[in-house]
Amino acid sequence: MLKPKLPNNSLPVICGVEITTDSEGRFNLNALHRASGCDNHKRPSKWLATEQAKELIAELEKQSPISGLGEEVIKTIKGGKAPGTFAHELLAVEYAGWISPSYRLQVNQTFLDYRTGKLQPTFDPTKALNDPVFLRNALLEYSEKVQVLEVENKDLSHKVESMENLFKEGMTPTQFCKMLNGVNVMMANRFLESRKWLYNESKSKTRWRVGNYARDKYLTEHQSTISNHGGEDFIKYIPVLLHKGAVRLYQLYIKGDLPMKANWNGEYTHDKQIA
Structure with missing residues (x-):
């Protein structure tokens, strides 16, 4: 499918779930939970209640004034347009690791790609339909593919007819x-x-x-x-x-899979009568 050429400002997407951020750049732990596909026993509140999470949050809060982590490394928003628990990237990766080691690796790589601008833009078909450049390119590509298929079908029909004659x-x-x-x-x-x-x-x-x-x-x-x-x-x-x-x-x-003569001229032709 064609995709419009949009600025690479997409949010991280894991397993089809967009991992939203708040105004301070913290990541939505609830979205990470949905992307993991795990049940409620792996929801963010369960992880935040562990001693490991509490110690990590406390350590990050100590370092925040000198490391630029921000005043709040984790924030829970109740109600409004974007409710959820939002956490600093380090906490988000740790939460993913608590869910499973493989999920930690997946989330960490996605965040790396997000920071370095390697993420592919999320394709929004509704926006694409309102993009005249995309529609024009899509029409051109479709026309080219139709022409190629017509040539291939004609060639295939000729080959089938040739075989039938033989x-x-x-x-x-x-x-x-x-x-x-x-x-x-x-x-x-x-x-x-x-x-x-x-x-x-x-x-x-x-x-x-x-x-x-x-x-x-x-x-x-x-x-x-x-x-x-x-x-x-x-x-x-x-x-x-x-x-x-x-x-x-x-x-x-x-x-070209059949055994061929050493002096074969390289042409795939045939005779209509048995030699």
């Missing part, structure tokens, strides 16, 4: 690959073996059978009985491409 029922993988420019047909079945489409059922000869992975998905088998004079007849199996298998082979060809 595929014929009963073709073997080798016959299909013969029509694809540059494919090393002698290595085609070995390639399909490496992808679990085929396997060799003979230890002494090459007798390709369709593997379980590709059976009835990419390939099927035609079988015929071969008469053997002086011996027993045997069944010969021929792996045959299914339509989905032809589509997948053509995709692999276009991607």
